[in-house]
Amino acid sequence: xxxxxxxRFLQDTFxxxxxxxxxxxxxxxxxxxxxxLVGKDILxxxxxxxxxxxxxxxxxxxxxxxxxxxxxAMGGEPQYFYLGLGLPPEMKKEKWLNFFTxxxxxCRQWNVELAGGDFSSSALMVISITVIGKAQKPVYRNNAQxxxxxxxxxxxxxxxxxxxxxxxxIKRGYFVDKHKQVTPEIQKGQILARYVNAMIDLSDxxxxxxxxxxxASRKGARIFYENLPVTPNMKKICRENGWDEYEIVLGGGEDxxxxxxxxxxxxxxxxxxxxxxxxxGEVTAxxxxxxxxxxxxxxxxxxxxxxxxGKK
Numbered sequence: 001x002x003x004x005x006x007x008r009f010l011q012d013t014f015x016x017x018x019x020x021x022x023x024x025x026x027x028x029x030x031x032x033x034x035x036x037l038v039g040k041d042i043l044x045x046x047x048x049x050x051x052x053x054x055x056x057x058x059x060x061x062x063x064x065x066x067x068x069x070x071x072x073a074m075g076g077e078p079q080y081f082y083l084g085l086g087l088p089p090e091m092k093k094e095k096w097l098n099f100f101t102x103x104x105x106x107c108r109q110w111n112v113e114l115a116g117g118d119f120s121s122s123a124l125m126v127i128s129i130t131v132i133g134k135a136q137k138p139v140y141r142n143n144a145q146x147x148x149x150x151x152x153x154x155x156x157x158x159x160x161x162x163x164x165x166x167x168x169x170i171k172r173g174y175f176v177d178k179h180k181q182v183t184p185e186i187q188k189g190q191i192l193a194r195y196v197n198a199m200i201d202l203s204d205x206x207x208x209x210x211x212x213x214x215x216a217s218r219k220g221a222r223i224f225y226e227n228l229p230v231t232p233n234m235k236k237i238c239r240e241n242g243w244d245e246y247e248i249v250l251g252g253g254e255d256x257x258x259x260x261x262x263x264x265x266x267x268x269x270x271x272x273x274x275x276x277x278x279x280x281g282e283v284t285a286x287x288x289x290x291x292x293x294x295x296x297x298x299x300x301x302x303x304x305x306x307x308x309x310g311k312k
Contacts, residue, residue: 060102075193076135086122160252220289
């Protein structure tokens with residue numbers, strides 16, 4: 001069973017009667033004239049992170065940021081969160097206190113509050129955050145329209161390249177920092193929400209997350225690789241190490257920029273806001289069709305991105 005099959009099983013088994021349940025970046029419940037957003041991510045040592053790669057302060061900041069990114073993907077405003085924490089018993093107090101130093105820094109930086117949670121002793125470190133937010137009009141994954149343009153708000157692949165460098169033993173540098181430091185695009189999400197038809201944050205790879213939008217919307221897409229912002233330095237490092245640039249840029253994961261679809265008419269209005277984005281493709285009417293080309297030549301897609309339950 002892969003992740004998509006598991007999500008479909010959960011949707012079929014646990015229908016949600018109070019709003020939008022399983023299958024988007026957050027759940028959505030109507031509360032008065034607003035909507036409550038609830039999202040949850042879990043990070044497990046040696047699966048999502050290695051302690052030798054992060055200080056506890058860095059890890060806390062990233063853990064909070066990736067959760068806030070889900071609120072940004074709905075066009076929402078984060079408000080507060082709950083923390084579940086599993087700590088190895090041998091971890092000294094002065095070390096895990098650094099985690100809460102980072103968490104407090106994130107609270108100040110992104111204007112959110114810790115509202116409660118739970119903790120336990122654990123063989124490995126486990127971080128589980130449930131974030132609460134609000135939105136007047138949430139943006140879902142399932143509303144991409146034929147002839148919409150596909151856009152992203154930032155660069156993809158740099159975090160994945162940073163991880164490869166980390167695993168190679170390189171502990172500092174621009175790309176390593178891109179992997180370790182996440183900035184949730186909360187303000188951009190709120191601007192985009194006024195114009196776009198569908199939106200998602202890129203956590204598991206550009207093509208993997210785009211495919212989630214297309215599947216939910218029953219559409220297809222064409223992506224034009226030359227429109228993606230790939231820096232010469234990134235190309236150089238990939239070439240020097242024999243790494244597949246296409247695979248890193250299209251399927252690397254942990255970018256945490258926003259991907260959206262927008263009509264050509266609304267794009268003209270969005271341009272006036274100038275939030276910063278790149279138009280990289282277009283939505284087609286053919287469900288399940290996802291094609292990538294580079295200057296007119298097709299790119300063979302062998303891997304969409306990271307599947308949490310798929311074979312590694």
